[in-house]
Amino acid sequence: MSKCVLIADDQAEVREWVADILRELGRATVETGRADQVLPLIQEMGDALSMVLLDLDFGQGQMGGMDALRQVREAGCQIPVVILTGKGSVRAAVEALKAGATDFIEKDAHVEDTLAAALSRVERFAQVVAENRRLREELRGVQEIVGESPAMREVLAQIERLGPVPRPVLVVGERGTGKELVARALHENSPRREGPFIAVNCAAIPDGLLECELFGQEENAFDGAPFKEGRFDRADGGTLFLDEVGNMGPEFQRKILRAIEYHSFERVQGTETIRVDVRVIAATNADLQAAIRQGAFRADLYDRLAFDTIRIPPIRERTEDIDSLARHFARRFHEEVAGVPVLEFTDAALTAMRAAPWPGNVRELKNFVERLATRLSEPRVEAAHVNSFLQPGGQAAAASSADPGVGPFASRVEAFEHSLLTTALDAAGGNRRKAAAALELSYDQLRRLLAKHHIGSP
Ligand SMILES: Nc1ncnc2c1ncn2[C@@H]1O[C@H](COP(=O)(O)OP(=O)(O)OP(=O)(O)O)[C@@H](O)[C@H]1O
Ligand SMILES: [Mg+2]
Structure with missing residues (x-):
């Protein structure tokens, strides 16, 4: 799943320019020309949004970026907000940092580089936060209970x-x-x-x-x-x-x-x-x-x-929870294992999952999602995938027992990571930046993974 960046700037040409750069870096974008739309968009998009690029000046008589930032923080949203400033407004940017902005970058000729650096800082930070949360929970044995049925x-x-x-x-x-x-x-x-x-x-x-x-x-x-x-x-x-x-x-x-x-x-x-x-x-x-x-x-x-x-x-009596449980396990697995994408389930896939019997209940569903994430070559899960993984004697049927032909879980994840990396590098003609963008990894993340798998020279 491509996490999206929200660009909030009153000038359409700036939005376009920044969106182009972000596209080059492999990020999807949403845009707004109005500061008062920032909080509603964040709330509407929820987890799909990874950060906000926020201009400060939205023109005469319009709500400004500082007010939008305050609204966001007052609403308790922790999403990273990076301020886009014009030349010479560093002072305003410092104010914004005090009001809870994560970072700021200047809209100048170097914006491409500073934006890439800011993105990777923010994403690394988000990863550390997620990892911290996971470790804290693990330490206490606490896990979120998912289900709105x-x-x-x-x-x-x-x-x-x-x-x-x-x-x-x-x-x-x-x-x-x-x-x-x-x-x-x-x-x-x-x-x-x-x-x-x-x-x-x-x-x-x-x-x-x-x-x-x-x-x-x-x-x-x-x-x-x-x-x-x-x-x-x-x-x-x-x-x-x-x-x-x-x-x-x-x-x-x-x-x-x-x-x-x-x-x-x-x-x-x-x-x-x-x-x-x-x-x-x-x-x-x-x-x-x-x-x-x-x-x-x-x-x-x-x-x-x-x-x-x-x-x-049992799950079969609360099939309406399958959707959120599957997304929850997909997201957690992505946070836990570097290089595993967040699965996206099509409506047809979810329908097929709701029709399945799940004798092993939530544990079986969790194993099924994690197995899909390691086996599929792209993050989109179609009904056909679900059906083939749920066939009698198929993967889900073997969920609670070992899968002797394939080896232990960790080595399968390793092998999958390795093949993701080499395939992406091949497709990018050996260009690491392009490969990182295609995998939606930061350049640093890619480098670490390549080093871990001893692929290429440093
Ligand atoms: N509602 C839920 N939200 C998130 N995760 C869940 C939920 N229910 C179960 N899980 C996860 O599913 C797995 C199985 O849960 P758990 O071990 O608590 O089940 P159990 O009923 O004790 O199973 P068993 O009868 O086999 O001992 C665990 O990884 C747990 O974290
Ligand atoms: Mg138990």
Whole structure:
């Protein structure tokens, strides 16, 4: 997707001149001759816009660039705004920087070079900001929950309502619907957010070891076993996430029940009663009611865990979210992996995606989008691509398992980057600036990628 630059200048010939330069640099543009149109255009275009080039003087009786800039910042828009100044108005540009402009450039004979430099500064900055955000989120385990369907809005409302309540919550949903994401969001929405979030996958730990894992073990002089801290201990002051809670044996369910009810437990081999301040969130894709009827799950444990229940519907029941989820994963993947373009989904492609069954739900959709991004030679996704990737036995069908013929994910991404670079260079006759423009990369980004892949000499 070509991110667009908004050119706001009252003189049509300046707009044209700057637009030409930007086109040379491989950027799309939108233009306006009026300062009062800047904020509405930014709001209308949203993410499609990467920066604004703003003139200061829009002529007698017209709103000026400074006012437009203030409007933009007052509206909370963080988009980079680069001021275009005439000769000798550096003072005004400095004012603009104080009012929140990102940079300024003079409209003179060197504008081509200064504009290219400003673009790459701004884009590098935007990349750093995106990368920072990703790392910060990763560090905290926080991720945005995407979805505007009524069902997901209800889930978000429940997270807000239940987050601060110091009682257990049971999160239910099919595999890949976002149960862990919701559990983390509950933690983030609670006063415990600075405390630990400790996850335990009850299905992955054998029943016999679960007790030691959760409650810890006192040092045993007799058989020499060392002291081990349990996850209940580690979650003190925070949240304990019991994932796949339907998989615990009956004896263990009794112990968990007591720990949840009284916030206390004994370590294995221990006699002392340990008290902790832990909020429990549990998740399952099993039908616990059926398990209760079959005697496999304790009804009283269910009652404790399900103080309140958040039910996340499968994707097929909220197909209206597919659009925003697909765009979200495409954008994140682009931010995460250098050289991967942001996919654009045609209406027909989205229709095909809405008709697909998605048994692996959001996780399957995410894998599908990332696989498309690494395999397609251009960012536009057509219905035919979707259908071929969704065919039985096709890529989406293999989504949750490894794809043995193609090798691990990282090396496929590497190979794809390499082929993007060599193809673009060939097409540009070896001209790096042209290749960078064609790939919509800054010259520096291209250089770094070429160095990484040992293509050409520096
Ligand atoms: N609404 C959403 N918005 C953005 N990302 C989502 C959403 N729902 C799920 N995801 C992403 O999909 C993936 C699967 O989510 P998660 O691990 O929370 O699912 P789960 O229900 O716990 O799956 P499983 O049953 O397999 O354990 C994660 O990468 C998660 O970030
Ligand atoms: Mg999970």
